[in-house]
Amino acid sequence: MKILLMGNPNVGKSVLFSRLTGVRVIVSNYPGTTVSYTRGETKLGEGTAEVIDVPGTYTLEPTSEAEEVALEMLRSGDVVINVVNAANLERNLYLTLQLLEKGVPVVVALNMWDDTRHEGIDINLDKLRELLGVPVIPTVAVTGEGIKELVENIPKATSPHLPSRRRDQRWAAVGRIINQVQHVTHRHHTWRERLSDASVKPLSGGIIALAVLAVSFIVVRFIAEGLIGYVFEPLFNNLWAPVLTRLSAILGGGGFLHDIVIGKLINGQVDFFQSFGLLSSGLYIPFAVVLPYIVSFYLVLSLLEDVGYLPRLAVMVDTIMHRLGLHGYAIIPTLLGLGCNVPAILATRILESKRERFIAATLISIAIPCAALQAMIFGLVGARGAQYVVIVYGTLFVVWIILGTILRYTVRGFTPELLIEIPPYRLPQWRAMLQKVWMRVYGFLAEAIPIILGAVLVINILYFFGVFEAIASFTAPVVTNFLGLPKEAVTAVVIGFLRKDVALGMLAPLALSAKQLVVGSVVLSMFFPCIATFVVLLRELGVVDMLKSTGIMIAAALITGGILNLVL
Amino acid sequence: MPDGGQTTLARMRAGQSGVVAHLQGGHGLVNRLSALGIIPGKRITKISSTLMRGPVTIEVDRARVAIGFGMASRILVQLDDESTK
Numbered sequence: 130m131k132i133l134l135m136g137n138p139n140v141g142k143s144v145l146f147s148r149l150t151g152v153r154v155i156v157s158n159y160p161g162t163t164v165s166y167t168r169g170e171t172k173l174g175e176g177t178a179e180v181i182d183v184p185g186t187y188t189l190e191p192t193s194e195a196e197e198v199a200l201e202m203l204r205s206g207d208v209v210i211n212v213v214n215a216a217n218l219e220r221n222l223y224l225t226l227q228l229l230e231k232g233v234p235v236v237v238a239l240n241m242w243d244d245t246r247h248e249g250i251d252i253n254l255d256k257l258r259e260l261l262g263v264p265v266i267p268t269v270a271v272t273g274e275g276i277k278e279l280v281e282n283i284p285k286a287t288s289p290h291l292p293s294r295r296r297d298q299r300w301a302a303v304g305r306i307i308n309q310v311q312h313v314t315h316r317h318h319t320w321r322e323r324l325s326d327a328s329v330k331p332l333s334g335g336i337i338a339l340a341v342l343a344v345s346f347i348v349v350r351f352i353a354e355g356l357i358g359y360v361f362e363p364l365f366n367n368l369w370a371p372v373l374t375r376l377s378a379i380l381g382g383g384g385f386l387h388d389i390v391i392g393k394l395i396n397g398q399v400d401f402f403q404s405f406g407l408l409s410s411g412l413y414i415p416f417a418v419v420l421p422y423i424v425s426f427y428l429v430l431s432l433l434e435d436v437g438y439l440p441r442l443a444v445m446v447d448t449i450m451h452r453l454g455l456h457g458y459a460i461i462p463t464l465l466g467l468g469c470n471v472p473a474i475l476a477t478r479i480l481e482s483k484r485e486r487f488i489a490a491t492l493i494s495i496a497i498p499c500a501a502l503q504a505m506i507f508g509l510v511g512a513r514g515a516q517y518v519v520i521v522y523g524t525l526f527v528v529w530i531i532l533g534t535i536l537r538y539t540v541r542g543f544t545p546e547l548l549i550e551i552p553p554y555r556l557p558q559w560r561a562m563l564q565k566v567w568m569r570v571y572g573f574l575a576e577a578i579p580i581i582l583g584a585v586l587v588i589n590i591l592y593f594f595g596v597f598e599a600i601a602s603f604t605a606p607v608v609t610n611f612l613g614l615p616k617e618a619v620t621a622v623v624i625g626f627l628r629k630d631v632a633l634g635m636l637a638p639l640a641l642s643a644k645q646l647v648v649g650s651v652v653l654s655m656f657f658p659c660i661a662t663f664v665v666l667l668r669e670l671g672v673v674d675m676l677k678s679t680g681i682m683i684a685a686a687l688i689t690g691g692i693l694n695l696v697l
Numbered sequence: 698m699p700d701g702g703q704t705t706l707a708r709m710r711a712g713q714s715g716v717v718a719h720l721q722g723g724h725g726l727v728n729r730l731s732a733l734g735i736i737p738g739k740r741i742t743k744i745s746s747t748l749m750r751g752p753v754t755i756e757v758d759r760a761r762v763a764i765g766f767g768m769a770s771r772i773l774v775q776l777d778d779e780s781t782k
Contacts, residue, residue: 190732220734300736546752548768
């Protein structure tokens with residue numbers, strides 16, 4: 130049996146899904162967190178049933194790609210658990226009535242039931258059951274309240290086969306139901322609502338947006354640098370370095386095996402940035418440079434997601450984003466991109482038009498450096514002085530603006546206007562939030578570290594057999610004359626296809642000037658995305674648009690690098 | 698029936714309430730707005746607008762919805778009487 134979890138965006142479907150199946154999924158407080166479906170299994174009576182977490186939708190007449198996914202899923206479902214926000218029954222019942230017209234058996238989970246109590250909403254459950262003709266179970270997914278009863282009622286799901294109605298008739302029917310089942314007592318605005326309103330007003334909203342972004346940046350830096358300075362660097366320098374020094378001596382201080390395992394000795398010493406062996410840089414880069422930034426970035430991002438600030442930020446930046454051919458909601462995939470471009474490009478599905486998705490995905494893969502790359506920029510470029518880091522970020526920001534403006538005027542199609550629901554501010558559920566951070570950090574550990582080690586291995590083998598020298602000589606005219614980098618730097622661009630953090634690390638042993646390092650960092654950030662991003666671009670945009678996007682990338686990277694080389 | 702005159706959502710002042718009178722637009726616009734419950738006859742309150750013709754935030758069905766300025770200019774609202782005083 131196939132059970133679908135369907136409902137409006139941001140009503141807690143994914144939390145309920147986790148409760149039912151034990152499968153961990155990313156849960157946030159903004160509409161559109163889930164853009165593709167997730168499967169899991171739950172115990173049902175004697176057997177098990179497949180449960181599918183469907184992206185949120187307001188209506189079965191789809192207005193975005195995520196909603197189209199929802200509609201397609203409906204055709205394959207045996208039972209629908211219609212998850213409804215009890216504190217917002219009017220809006221949610223429209224979809225419920227549409228589902229009841231489809232003939233698929235439905236059971237309604239009246240979720241966020243606890244909210245109705247403090248919001249002064251009284252819902253007559255028996256009357257609602259009678260009017261809808263299906264089981265209605267109050268639930269609080271975050272605490273687990275009502276879940277058992279919900280599962281027990283799945284076999285009782287039915288369809289009243291409501292006649293197919295026009296939109297206005299359906300809304301009128303919703304109105305009649307609400308009049309009979311819901312009673313709202315007046316109450317005063319809470320401080321959370323006041324803060325909510327303040328964050329979308331021109332002056333206070335602008336101040337809050339700037340403050341949130343500035344504090345986020347400072348906190349990310351503070352936590353990451355703290356982890357590096359007090360935990361990872363001491364570990365590597367005091368414990369790991371002596372082990373490597375001894376191992377280096379055992380391996381004879383040089384040769385093929387030594388170069389692969391330990392790397393090149395710098396002044397007779399193992400250097401974690403420059404040696405570039407599997408056990409030196411191959412471990413130092415992912416654990417001591419990148420991991421701390423991954424942890425701190427996702428802590429801060431997850432907090433912003435769960436509090437519910439991001440849709441408000443979307444409102445505040447809407448005017449700016451329209452200048453780039455996007456609307457405000459595109460800020461959410463963009464922020465996700467500062468962590469990793471892969472989920473960011475997936476998240477562009479929350480945008481309505483093909484044009485927006487192309488522009489957003491292209492801008493993200495060119496001008497938004499992922500956390501791993503940023504960590505390396507802080508580590509390598511930052512060592513030469515903070516001003517150089519500012520130049521790198523400033524350049525990428527200018528590229529984002531200019532390229533977005535160009536795309537706005539050249540990419541055909543239209544960009545619809547912003548239309549989003551703004552969820553109430555919520556206090557984060559700490560356990561769930563930390564679990565989400567862990568899922569994302571684990572994702573990095575499981576997927577990135579094998580690739581990083583593989584990349585370091587490949588680099589050393591290719592170096593040893595002189596393959597890189599051949600490539601370097603071949604591309605030397607562009608790299609040396611145009612970008613002002615030593616010809617060996619091209620190897621970093623090649624490796625950038627595997628991992629950007631390792632690629633930037635490859636610039637470390639080249640004894641570059643600060644200017645060259647800036648040019649190299651910018652070109653690496655903008656040039657070809659890493660292979661994981663590449664695959665997801667191909668899947669999301671299709672071959673033609675992916676090739677277009679890649680062409681824009683190469684051109685933009687070379688032009689920007691060339692200009693930087695001239696002006697710096 | 699209370700009559701404070703008609704205006705567009707874009708022109709309403711923050712804090713004013715009224716009832717949606719008409720959506721001036723094609724199928725796409727009506728579709729997107731009605732999915733969020735913004736249909737003729739629905740009571741709404743404007744919460745805020747943003748600078749430079751940015752989005753307008755309203756309360757509808759006790760939820761907050763942000764609407765692009767252009768769209769807000771095409772939503773005609775019958776204002777409540779008391780809000781014109």
